[in-house]
Amino acid sequence: MGDELIRWRWVRNNLGDQILPALWQHVVLCAVSVLIALVIAIPIGIYVTRHRSLYTPVTFITGVLYTIPSLSFFAMLISIGIPIGRTPAIIALVAYSLLVLIRNVVVGIDSVPRETLEAARGMGLTSRQILRQVELPLALPIIVAGIRIATVTTIGVATIAAYIAAGGLGDLIFRGIDRDFSTQIIVGAVLATLLSIIADFGLLAVERQLRPWSRRRAARAA
Amino acid sequence: MAGRVWEIIQSDAFSRALGEHLRLSAWALLVAILIALPLAALVSQSPLASFLAINISNVGRAVPSLAILALALPFLGLGFRPSLLALTVLAIPPILINAAIGLREVPASVVESARGMGLSTGQILTRIRFPIAAPVIFAGLRTSAVQVVASATLATFIGGGGLGGLIVRGLQRNSPEYQLAGAIPVALLAISTELGFAALQRLATPKGLRISSRTRPA
Structure with a gap:
């Protein structure tokens, strides 16, 4: 179909009804997956910092x-009976994000200095308050570093998920391949890209904003 | 169902797909190593070149693998070679990043003493800097190898063959047997690549560095 590499007229004509919807579907699919992964990873990560022996198996x-x-x-998900579409796509995308998110939650909480925790305890904060008011806020830059890797x-x-009918930008790629x-x-x-x-x-940028005080070393280590 | 999956795995079509998959992955990794390691040695001579190489490669790592493979199609057409080229492009950044970082972080004092002992620049590179950087370099090879084996599954979309073909056939025919006959071997292949390269990484660590070998930049 056509010899030129890019037909701009096609791009203009299909911007509203094909290209932008695919982009939007892609953003939503990824955002939903990363959010679900976070909701799973944060409690697991916190639990692991309290039960060290679980770190290796997790x-x-x-x-x-x-x-x-x-x-x-x-x-594999489809072969066990999950119908094609967004469901298997989201399950797999969530699963991929877990490693980096859990690891960064653990590393982030571990990075909180012992003196800071002792000061918080000395001020009379309960463990729950320390977690919410001290550990998680201080761990945030490293958690965001994990979110960044997971999102990318x-x-x-997610482009590949279009092959199992999850929509998104991969749809354009696969349809283009089919029609040459x-x-x-x-x-x-x-x-x-x-x-x-x-x-x-x-x-x-968000990550840097969150850690004006520290050097970027921890980010690289995470 | 397990019986049917096993039957497919024993077929000639499976062996052919596996052969293609392994050939694609091995060649892509090999060519990428031959490009990335000398390039890393070269850029490690200058902090600016090193910085540029690392940052450009980092952006390169953000490019989706399907995008790289799909982009090969309009420019190079269908088949094994375009797939090989795309996979090679995909394999270079992790190796280059780790090798450049590894070579850069060899302590200047070590390089100075080697020079004081009369080693030439070439000798310093092969006998001092590469061995000290080896654990980091092998971590990069591992990331790259796993990524290549995984992405070779997508080569089927641009006519490059490989085990992805079985999965695609399974999805098109709605046959769980074909899906699994492709999916399970691909997963096992990726996991064994990861474990194999992790073992290589341990072996590549010079004895004197083994205790402190826990540094592993992503």
């Missing part, structure tokens, strides 16, 4: 999940 299991290639993960991974993997129409492929791939890079830099 990182092992989430590490195995993280290593499973996405198309394989989707296929999720945006990338380079414009559609390039629009999908470039937008997914831009989204990923924007999320990366945007969350990096």
Whole structure:
């Protein structure tokens, strides 16, 4: 279909009814997945800091999940009877984020200096208050560093989820491949790349904003 | 169902797909190593070049693998070679980042003493800097290898073959047997790559560095 690499007329004509909706679906799919992953990872992470022996098994299991290639993960979920669409996509995307999110919650809480905790205890704060008012706020930059890595991974993997009918920018890529129409492929791939890079830099800015006092070393270590 | 999955795994089509998958992954990793390691050695001569290489590679890591493979199609067409090229591009950043960081963080005092002992720049690179950076470099190889094995599953979308083909066939025909016959081996392959390279990483750590070998930049 056509010889030119990009047909701008197609881009203009399909911006409103195909390109922007795909972009929006992509953003929603990723945001929902990362949010669900956070809701799961934060309590697990906190629990692990109180029960150290769980750290190794938890990182092992989430590490195995993280290593499973996405198309394989989707296929396994579908083969056990989950219908194609957003559900298997979100399950897999959530699973991929768990390792980095849990690890960064644990590392973040661990990074709180002992003296700070003792001062808080000396001021009469209960463990619950210390968690909410001292540990989590101080762990926040490292948790955000985890959210950043998880988000970038999720945006990338979500493109593949279009193959199992979850929608998003991957839809443009796969439809373009099917029709051998380079414009559609390039629009999908470039937008997914831009989204990923924007999320990366945007969350990096948030992370820096949250830690004006410290050097960036901990961020790199996480 | 397990019986049918096993039957598919024993078929010629499966062996062919597995062979393609392994060939794609191994070649992509090898070519990426041959490009990334010399490049890392080169940029490590200058802090600015090193900084640029690390940051550009970091942006490169943010590019979705499907985007890289799909972009190969309009420019290079369908098949094994475009897939190989795309996977190589994908494999370079993690290796380059870790090698550049690893070489950069070799203590200047160590390099100075080596020079004082009369080692040439080349000898310092091969006998001092690379061995000291080895654990970090191997961590990069591991990330890269796992990513390549996983992304080779997507090569089927641009006609590159591999185990992804079985999964796609399973999804199109709505056959859980084909889905699993592709999905389980791919998952096992990725996990064994991870474990294998983790073992290599431990072996590559020089004896004197083993105690402090816990540094592993992402």
